[in-house]
Amino acid sequence: xxxxxxxxQTIEVADGTTILQAARMIGPExxxxxxxxxxxxxTSGGYCRTxxxxxxxxxxKDPRPMxxxxxxxxxxxxxxxxxxxxxxxxxxxxxxxxxxxxLINHPLDCPICDQAGECHLxxxxxxxxxxxxxxxxxxxxxxxxxxGPKIQLHMTRCILCFRCVKVAEQITDGRVxxxxxxxxxxxxxxxxxxxxxxxFSGNIIDVCPVGALTxxxxxxxxxxxxxxxxxxxxxxxxxxxxAVIWYKGDDVAxxxxxxxxxxxxxxxxxxxxRFDKKLTSDWTIEGPKEISHQSVISANHYPANMVKPRELTxxxxxxxxxxxGEIK
Amino acid sequence: MSKKILxxxxxxxxxxxLEVYRSKGGYSSVEKALKTMTQDAIVEEVKxxxxxxxxxxxxxxxxxxxxxxxxxxxxxxxxxxxDESEPGTFKDRYLMEKIPHLLIEGxxxxxxxxxxxxxxxxxxxxxxxxxxxxxxxxDDAYKAGLLGKNILGTDYSLDLHVQAGAGAYICGxxxxxxxxxxxxxxxxxIKPPFPAIAGLYACPTIVNNVETLAAVPSIVNNGGEWYAxxxxxxxxxxxxxxxxxxxxxxxxxxxxxxxTVEDFIYSDEYCGGIxxxxxxxxxxxxxxxxxxxxxxxxxxxxNGEKRLMSYESLADGGFASGTMLGSGGFIxxxxxxxxxxxxxxxxxxxxxxxxxxxxxxxxxTAWMEKILHKIKDGHGTLxxxxxxxxxxxxxEGNTICPLGDAAAWPVASAIRHFKAEFExxxxxxxxxxxxxxxxxxxxxxxx
Numbered sequence: 001x002x003x004x005x006x007x008x009q010t011i012e013v014a015d016g017t018t019i020l021q022a023a024r025m026i027g028p029e030x031x032x033x034x035x036x037x038x039x040x041x042x043t044s045g046g047y048c049r050t051x052x053x054x055x056x057x058x059x060x061k062d063p064r065p066m067x068x069x070x071x072x073x074x075x076x077x078x079x080x081x082x083x084x085x086x087x088x089x090x091x092x093x094x095x096x097x098x099x100x101x102x103l104i105n106h107p108l109d110c111p112i113c114d115q116a117g118e119c120h121l122x123x124x125x126x127x128x129x130x131x132x133x134x135x136x137x138x139x140x141x142x143x144x145x146x147x148g149p150k151i152q153l154h155m156t157r158c159i160l161c162f163r164c165v166k167v168a169e170q171i172t173d174g175r176v177x178x179x180x181x182x183x184x185x186x187x188x189x190x191x192x193x194x195x196x197x198x199x200f201s202g203n204i205i206d207v208c209p210v211g212a213l214t215x216x217x218x219x220x221x222x223x224x225x226x227x228x229x230x231x232x233x234x235x236x237x238x239x240x241x242x243a244v245i246w247y248k249g250d251d252v253a254x255x256x257x258x259x260x261x262x263x264x265x266x267x268x269x270x271x272x273x274r275f276d277k278k279l280t281s282d283w284t285i286e287g288p289k290e291i292s293h294q295s296v297i298s299a300n301h302y303p304a305n306m307v308k309p310r311e312l313t314x315x316x317x318x319x320x321x322x323x324x325g326e327i328k
Numbered sequence: 329m330s331k332k333i334l335x336x337x338x339x340x341x342x343x344x345x346l347e348v349y350r351s352k353g354g355y356s357s358v359e360k361a362l363k364t365m366t367q368d369a370i371v372e373e374v375k376x377x378x379x380x381x382x383x384x385x386x387x388x389x390x391x392x393x394x395x396x397x398x399x400x401x402x403x404x405x406x407x408x409x410x411d412e413s414e415p416g417t418f419k420d421r422y423l424m425e426k427i428p429h430l431l432i433e434g435x436x437x438x439x440x441x442x443x444x445x446x447x448x449x450x451x452x453x454x455x456x457x458x459x460x461x462x463x464x465x466x467d468d469a470y471k472a473g474l475l476g477k478n479i480l481g482t483d484y485s486l487d488l489h490v491q492a493g494a495g496a497y498i499c500g501x502x503x504x505x506x507x508x509x510x511x512x513x514x515x516x517x518i519k520p521p522f523p524a525i526a527g528l529y530a531c532p533t534i535v536n537n538v539e540t541l542a543a544v545p546s547i548v549n550n551g552g553e554w555y556a557x558x559x560x561x562x563x564x565x566x567x568x569x570x571x572x573x574x575x576x577x578x579x580x581x582x583x584x585x586x587x588t589v590e591d592f593i594y595s596d597e598y599c600g601g602i603x604x605x606x607x608x609x610x611x612x613x614x615x616x617x618x619x620x621x622x623x624x625x626x627x628x629x630x631n632g633e634k635r636l637m638s639y640e641s642l643a644d645g646g647f648a649s650g651t652m653l654g655s656g657g658f659i660x661x662x663x664x665x666x667x668x669x670x671x672x673x674x675x676x677x678x679x680x681x682x683x684x685x686x687x688x689x690x691x692x693t694a695w696m697e698k699i700l701h702k703i704k705d706g707h708g709t710l711x712x713x714x715x716x717x718x719x720x721x722x723x724e725g726n727t728i729c730p731l732g733d734a735a736a737w738p739v740a741s742a743i744r745h746f747k748a749e750f751e752x753x754x755x756x757x758x759x760x761x762x763x764x765x766x767x768x769x770x771x772x773x774x775x
């Protein structure tokens with residue numbers, strides 16, 4: 001076991017735990033944001049550099065601070081380690097610049113992007129970015145690519161988090177999905193546009209932090225905040241069948257995995273559940289899904305007096321979770 | 329004449345052949361190591377020698393070797409990093425081309441010291457002709473019983489393979505090299521674990537530069553203390569310097585560490601002074617990634633002492649007024665050189681070679697190149713120069729591998745020491761054509 005202090009809060013965790021996992025155990029107020037790390041995918045993380053933290057004390061044995069900021073998602077805790085996240089000016093500066101780097105080539109086409117409202121890059125930008133851009137160079141653009149009949153890849157929006165590559169590697173069999181080229185022209189691709197023909201390929205949509213991978217059965221059907229998410233399950237012989245179905249009016253607009261408070265799915269679901277079961281009668285509804293009060297998805301779902309907008313601007317308060325209302 | 333160790337026999341005709349190499353005492357360290365020394369004793373000698381990694385970082389080789397994990401029943405590997413791609417560095421090419429058996433001897437002795445039974449030489453893809461030279465030399469060594477099963481009749485067996493890279497600078501980073509060697513995309517790994525614990529095929533691995541391994545035979549033959557007696561302070565032994573740029577005698581020179589930089593640039597034994605009697609403007613002392621220094625700071629330290637060719641002296645003053653020995657790629661620039669143009673070339677290189685894994689390097693190197701392109705073409709603003717400084721400071725130290733640092737340092741040092749030149753480019757764009765002469769043929773024709 002190891003004692004680790006993050007932003008002044010101490011927790012005892014098992015050896016081998018990463019700083020990020022320890023921070024998440026303490027709570028969202030000290031947990032660094034992540035764009036590429038995904039706890040359900042092995043070897044994910046380390047790429048985006050948003051979760052950089054300052055280690056001000058290495059360990060009880062060797063109290064020297066670490067010379068550089070470290071990626072908290074890939075650095076294991078040591079007993080007596082002291083970490084500064086939002087209490088370190090260096091970290092805040094570095095994170096701000098990472099947001100800037102990620103946005104240099106991101107199209108900022110949020111008004112026409114299906115991911116808007118549940119986009120991790122939007123959240124990161126609001127919380128850690130600056131309001132003005134310092135670049136006026138042309139952004140890189142790519143043609144849209146269909147990955148199979150149900151998934152579209154819009155590489156222009158991609159921030160190269162490699163999560164979908166890890167899904168292809170670890171969850172689907174017969175990997176045909178990877179990275180081509182290098183540097184800022186790196187491209188996620190199914191080699192020569194070969195379709196991923198696999199029952200679990202749809203999960204690359206769920207893990208995508210931005211709108212680069214979208215569900216073609218849902219594209220442009222609705223803004224996500226006009227839909228109402230319900231936890232539901234069905235008997236499925238391929239996956240657990242536990243999903244979230246998103247209603248628009250009386251219709252099931254889309255089906256996704258169940259995401260936890262870190263935006264990660266609890267269990268990966270199969271393509272049959274995701275793409276083909278779009279009737280209420282396909283599902284046993286458990287009840288409304290908890291949506292963070294801070295999420296725009298919750299905007300239309302609560303009586304006005306329950307929302308206190310002023311509180312939402314403070315980063316240091318715990319998000320209040322409420323139950324989405326108005327079940328039809 | 330100063331001390332020669334690596335290049336002692338370089339001018340002997342036929343030294344690239346096994347017979348001539350052996351007639352000059354070649355492979356005696358293999359004989360000595362395998363028959364009279366224990367593995368630990370060799371590591372101890374290398375530790376005593378103070379030999380430091382010649383690939384650029386200068387990490388003590390003996391210490392690196394002692395970190396190698398030795399779990400029972402798990403293979404260990406020695407990998408030679410011959411992916412020499414740092415602009416301005418061409419010493420490994422020279423060694424491998426002229427005296428390939430020195431590297432092979434070093435690899436056999438070192439592999440024995442580390443307990444590796446399979447070793448690899450990962451050669452830069454563009455060095456295709458060197459691959460043939462190495463393969464021929466390895467073939468000959470096999471035939472002479474210096475490689476393969478029961479080397480020289482001892483219990484020790486070693487297989488040595490040559491692997492060609494495919495033309496990526498990033499594969500010179502040791503973990504990217506291992507990925508590439510395993511047949512994967514050459515992306516640097518996230519450390520820890522370090523290769524000494526889990527490297528090639530997740531087995532304990534040591535990655536050493538060509539020049540480092542080539543120095544091992546002399547250390548085994550003559551003892552670590554002998555080697556430590558050469559050089560100055562903690563910069564022991566000799567170092568190959570690849571001298572290029574505006575000098576009278578470009579080429580690869582073996583120097584004893586501790587000679588003055590002034591001597592190296594101006595003496596006839598080495599660079600032979602600046603070409604065409606021009607004045608020295610700046611030097612990049614250790615390959616394109618180390619900070620560039622103006623003439624006064626490269627010749628004397630900030631304290632007014634003569635700067636020496638050694639790890640410590642070149643680094644004296646930190647990055648504020650010093651640089652690094654790096655890989656020994658010594659690029660000399662005379663007064664006609666445009667620092668901005670030169671920096672643009674470097675920035676373009678790092679942009680092109682960034683692997684694209686982590687965001688600061690992937691996006692930052694491209695951004696810096698674009699801004700420098702703007703400035704060098706006379707469209708820049710003073711704010712662009714400040715922005716450039718900002719960007720490099722946000723890349724440095726925040727990336728997975730040292731390529732981010734390598735891309736940031738040249739930018740930082742050029743602005744630190746030559747800010748006036750950047751401002752001149754911004755304020756007087758009409759003057760730019762004057763300094764474009766050395767590569768722009770159209771301008772030359774009309775001038």
